[in-house]
Amino acid sequence: MDMAFDDTQTAIKESCDRLFGRLAGPGRARELGxxxxxxxxxxxxxxxxxxLDLFAxxxxxxxxxxxxxxxxAKAAALLPLGARTLIAPNLIADRLPAVIAICDAAHAGPVRxxxxxxxxxxxxxxxxxVAESGEFRTEPVASIFGYPMARVSDVSGVRLGAGSGEVARRWWQVALAAEVAGAARAALDQTIAYLTQRVQFxxxxxxxxxxxxxxxxxxVSVESTAWAAREAAARGAPAALAAGAAITAVECAQRVFDETHQLSxxxxxxxxxxxxxxxxxLQTLRQECGGVGAHARSLVANAWS
Known part of the structure; x- marks a missing residue:
């Protein structure tokens, strides 16, 4: 895997930096919160x-x-880009709306x-x-965990074929790892800036x-998560790489949460x-998709299949 961005990726990054700098960031996150x-x-x-449609x-x-x-995620954007750009293109052939949520029937709890x-x-x-608006019910839940959350019930919609659940899960794990990498990097950068300015002795x-x-x-933990997510995405989210990226991300989320708060x-x-x-x-993301236990089971199941 080439560790340097190519010309297309560099151009996309420069455009995203300008776009997120103008339309995202902490102020916008607070407003939407x-x-x-x-x-x-x-x-x-x-x-x-x-x-939004770079996948294909x-x-x-x-x-x-x-x-x-x-x-x-690094820009604190409040938008489910992972579901829209990584998960949905593998399941839905029609034109995709901007806001797509994902959940697992096996894991109860509020859904981002x-x-x-x-x-x-x-x-x-x-x-x-795949359920469109009107084919599921939601009940908003007050949350301090950084995202708009709601409980989901009465889901109907279109049931896709066998194996589609596993496809969704693997790309969900990749999306989670990418989000953790971005959010953890921002939290760490914020903490480094603070510690550079704060004087003792x-x-x-x-x-x-x-x-x-x-x-x-x-x-190291943040970089490991970022590159695990990138490799899994580049290789088409094979089960072992997707689950491995998610496990790495969960460990990163916990470490960065603990250390940045303590050091601050x-x-x-x-x-x-x-x-x-x-x-x-980070606390929300590390528990999503079943948390580290579910990711570990996915990894073991793939190893023994």
């Missing part, structure tokens, strides 16, 4: 730029879709973006169900070797400080 919605304005801008493009493909999912979704993908054993806290060791461990001290636990805009999302 108060209203409890998804960022439809950002979705429109991404669609107009052609960035020959010169972009799933890797580019995973990269955009990662960069959006369910109340805002035009389409819900539900994994039901070996099959996936006449020295920046970031200059102390023990602190540097902890930051480096977080950095008291300010890291205040809502005025931006860290929670990413760290609380």
């Amino acid at each position: 108060r209203s409890g919605g998804a960022d439809l304005a950002l979705a429109t801008a991404l669609e107009e730029a052609g960035f 493009e020959e010169d972009a493909g799933p890797l580019a879709a995973a990269l955009i999912t990662e960069w959006a 973006y369910a109340a805002q979704a035009d389409v819900l993908i539900r994994i039901d054993g070996d099959a996936a169900i 006449d020295r920046p806290i970031a200059s102390f070797q023990a602190v540097q060791h902890r930051l480096v461990e977080c950095h 001290g008291a300010i890291g636990f205040t809502t005025e400080y931006d860290l929670h805009l990413w760290s609380m999302r």
